[in-house]
Amino acid sequence: MTAILVFIAVLSLLMIIRREGGKGRTVRIISGGKELAVYDMDSVSDDMYITVIPATASSDAYIIEGISCHEGHYNVIRISHDGVCVTDSDCPHRLCTLRGAADSNDIPIACLPNKLIITIDSTDNGETDAWTY
Amino acid sequence: MPGHTDTSKKIKNTVMLGLLAALSLGIYAFESMLPPLFIIPGIKPGLSNIITLYCLKRFGKKEASAVLFVRILLSAILFGNPVSLLYSLSGGFLALITEIVSDKVLKGKNLHITGAFGGLFHNAGQLVCAMLVMKTSAVFAYAPYLVLAGIITGFFTGLATSFLKKIKIPDQP
Numbered sequence: 001m002t003a004i005l006v007f008i009a010v011l012s013l014l015m016i017i018r019r020e021g022g023k024g025r026t027v028r029i030i031s032g033g034k035e036l037a038v039y040d041m042d043s044v045s046d047d048m049y050i051t052v053i054p055a056t057a058s059s060d061a062y063i064i065e066g067i068s069c070h071e072g073h074y075n076v077i078r079i080s081h082d083g084v085c086v087t088d089s090d091c092p093h094r095l096c097t098l099r100g101a102a103d104s105n106d107i108p109i110a111c112l113p114n115k116l117i118i119t120i121d122s123t124d125n126g127e128t129d130a131w132t133y
Numbered sequence: 134m135p136g137h138t139d140t141s142k143k144i145k146n147t148v149m150l151g152l153l154a155a156l157s158l159g160i161y162a163f164e165s166m167l168p169p170l171f172i173i174p175g176i177k178p179g180l181s182n183i184i185t186l187y188c189l190k191r192f193g194k195k196e197a198s199a200v201l202f203v204r205i206l207l208s209a210i211l212f213g214n215p216v217s218l219l220y221s222l223s224g225g226f227l228a229l230i231t232e233i234v235s236d237k238v239l240k241g242k243n244l245h246i247t248g249a250f251g252g253l254f255h256n257a258g259q260l261v262c263a264m265l266v267m268k269t270s271a272v273f274a275y276a277p278y279l280v281l282a283g284i285i286t287g288f289f290t291g292l293a294t295s296f297l298k299k300i301k302i303p304d305q306p
Contacts, residue, residue, distance in 0.1 A: 001235065001238060001239060001243075001246050001250075002243075002246055005246060005249050005250065005253075005284060008253065008280060008284065009280075009281060009284050011277075012276075012277035012278075012280040012281045013277075013281060015276075015277040016277045016278060016281065019277075030267075030269055030271065032267065032268055033267060033268020033269050034268075093169050093174075095169050095172060095173075095174050098169065098172060099172040100172070105274075106274070107172075107173065107274055107275070107278075108271050108272070108274055110174060110267075110271075110272060110275070112174045112175075112216075112220075112263060112266075112267070113214075113216065113217075115266065115267050117267060117269055117271045117272065119271050
């Protein structure tokens, strides 16, 4: 039993250490399993703010450009040239805001209470920029 | 009178289980006030598992399940929401089932190993629950962190339970 436990622990530790945090430029905002928007960090010159409203019993999830005052649940996301972060949220522990900015795909930003996931994908899918023969 | 002692033992057990459920809820409330340990959601000490594991050892499966269910239900009513109830139920009961199996395999010894397995499966259950609730497999990126955290915190709650078990609770008033 101990051996199984140690094996699993070492395996997950290796996965954490050897994780390839590929720098990405494509920001995907997913709320409740639905992809609401895709942004390209390269095309963002100034800081861009968007507000994500999660789905409720009466309405689907949607996005408002800019910082919006909202009475229900919300997450305010800032997308800049260097990364993406959640700047404000109404969730209880506000882990999504404490997490800080992300610019790689190793750990996506998640806000479990508001069912929000922000992933960052590399646009070029790891292909080489140019070929030389 | 044999009947009398039976009833008084039953009452004593009921009172004891009620106290343990209240204690477990108190520990849970205290823990939820602590600042988050890590940026990944779901990583916390899991101290109320000490009480669940203690109930399992001292009373049995049925009693431990009852105390766990009461704690989860009350904590969801008092501090949580329907979604957090879902997370707690899937994590808590998967952990308890794992602990029952592990305790059988280990013949009741090495409680810290049982605790570590419980912590591991608690986090695994919550991760699967998160995948179903969020309808995305992107949260799976958290898996290695949650697995490691579950093993470490479970190890210590298991250790705490084995110390708690050594304390003799007086049988007579």
